[in-house]
Amino acid sequence: MTGGPDERTARRRYVTVCVLFWLPAGLAIAPLVLLFTERGMALAAIAGFLAAHSLTAAVLELPTGGLSDVLGRRTVLAAAGLLNLTALTLQALGTTAWTLALGTALMGAGRALSSGPAEAWYVDTVQARSGPDAGLRTGLARGSSATSAALAAGTLLGGGLPWLLALGPDLGARLGQATSGLVLPLSTPLLLGAAVEAVFVWYVLTALHEPPRPATALRDVLRGVPATVRDGLRLGGHDALVRRLLLTAGAAGGALATIELLTPGRAAHLTGTPASGAVLFAAVACAGFTCSGIGSHLAPLTARLAGSGERAVLVGLGASAGGLLLLGGTAASTGTLPTVLAALGYGLVYLGLGAAGPSENELLHRRVPGTRRATALSLQSLLLQLAGALTGLAAGILPPGPSRWLLGAGVLLAGTLLWTRRTRPAPPAAGTGAPPRREAAATGRAC
Incomplete structure (x- = not known):
């Protein structure tokens, strides 16, 4: 036994950290692209900003992987919160391209730093208190649920707040005049997110007391990066x-980049104003989170009906690619039927990715030994970010219309076709253990 918090307290603090970290991300999902558009940025420039996030996160994914082992979970989480606070402030108030690009790049750095330390703190604390055989599943599950709830609530609030401010034109005008045009109604969710990030940093520094652990030299961590890449x-x-699983992660990144870049503008065009478009996109994004959760819940049934995990991945990715094709096919159309088909397509994208994810994870953890699991997971994240950046940039420079959507559909369809042929069975990898919690795929790469 140690003097640290008991399991229930550790679980409560872990859940609180998950909520405080992901709530600002949810607040930024609906207004971000529309705010950049209001600042006069072209879609190609916005695609470049989102690519700055993805590329920064990808470049830092491996080098920062071991920092929490060296500097401590609390220190790295606090640094991630400070980076996100700065990033949200720059995005909310920035009026030039370089400021907005810097904001999204800093958000990518914060995302890379935050990948894992909170969960590692919880595992460290519980095992230090109750031993290596302590139960972790309940706490990790509650952390995952808290993340989804924070994203959903943040998305709805982030979409609704600008709309409420826009209902009072005098209020919006006074807000802009008082801040010399720096604060727009679409800026307010990001500024609220920055305030939450400040609370997050305070809570991390005061509540996450760490048990002792073996010291590791920083130079050893950095020296191990090339070896990790080679592995x-x-x-x-x-x-x-x-190889197929890694390429599939890249295909999913391309699909998510397309959705994130194009859906906000489509919602604003449908409703007529950026503020009302943010409300619609918030509702749509919240529905996407729900569809992703439903798909994950149905993943075991999908695998049983399909006959294997590989066939389940094929079915899930095929449904997701079909959803993007529906979005592309209705991009140039208006009316009730095209709108309904587009909504159905959006739901299919997230339902399919959610259904495919658990089967992909199971296949990966059965194939990869425990000593290389972290490497494989890091590479999955890296390929998702890189492919998302490249697809988003390409979509941003294409002419308006279906071609932008069909690019993302083509990338995901290529990933789907990888699963039309079965691979030879292999014995389970040594030391697989229980698979770790998969990072939320539908959180938005740039949030």
């Missing part, structure tokens, strides 16, 4: 199934 390349080069 990952060997994983993909020597095992066809692992």
Whole structure:
């Protein structure tokens, strides 16, 4: 036994950290692209801003992976919160392209730093208190549920707040005059998110007391980055199934980049104003989170009906690609039927990705030994970010219309076709253990 918090207290603090970290991300989902548009930025420039987030997160994903082991979970989480606070402030108040690009890049750095330390703190604390065989599943599940709830609530609030401010034209005008045009109604959710980030940093520094752990030299962590990359390349080069899973992560990144870039503008065009478009997009994004959760819940049933995990991935990705094709096919149309089909397509994208994810994870953890699991997961995240950045940039420079949507659909369809052929079975990897919680896929790469 140690003097640290008991399991119930540790679980409560972990859940609180998840809520405080992901609530600002949810607040930014609905207004971000529309705010950039209000600042006079073209879609190609906005795609570049989102790419800055993805590329920064991808570049820092591996180098920052071991920092929490060296500097401490609390220190790294606090640094991530400070970066996100700065990023949200720059995005909310920035009026130039370089300021907005810097804001999204800093958000990517915060995302890379935050990947894992909170969960690691919870596991460290519980095991230090109750031993290595302590139960973790309940706490991790509650943290995942809290993340989804924070994203959903933040998305609805982030979409509704600008709309409420826009209902009073005098209020919106006075707000702009008082701040020399720096604060628009669409800026307010991001500024609220920055305030929440300040609370997050305070809570992390005061509540996350860490148990002692072995010290590791920073130079050893940085020296291990090239070896990690080489291990990952060997994983993909020597095992066809692992290679397929890594490429599938890239295809999913391309699909998510397309959705994030194009849906806000489409919602604003449908409703007539950016503020009302933010409300519609908030509702749509919240529905997307719900569909993703439903898909994940149905993943075991999907695998049973399909006959195997590989076939379940094929079914899930196929449904998701079909959803993007529906969005592309209705991009140039108006009316009730095209709108209904577009909504159905949006739901299918997230339902399919949610249904495919657990089967992908199971296949990965059965194929990859425990000593290389972190490498494989890091490479999955890296490929998702890189492919998302490239697809978003390409979509941003294409002419308006269906072609932008069909690009994302084509990328995801290519990932789907990888699963039309079965791979040879392999014995379970040594030391697989219980698979870790998968990072939320529908949170938005730039949030």
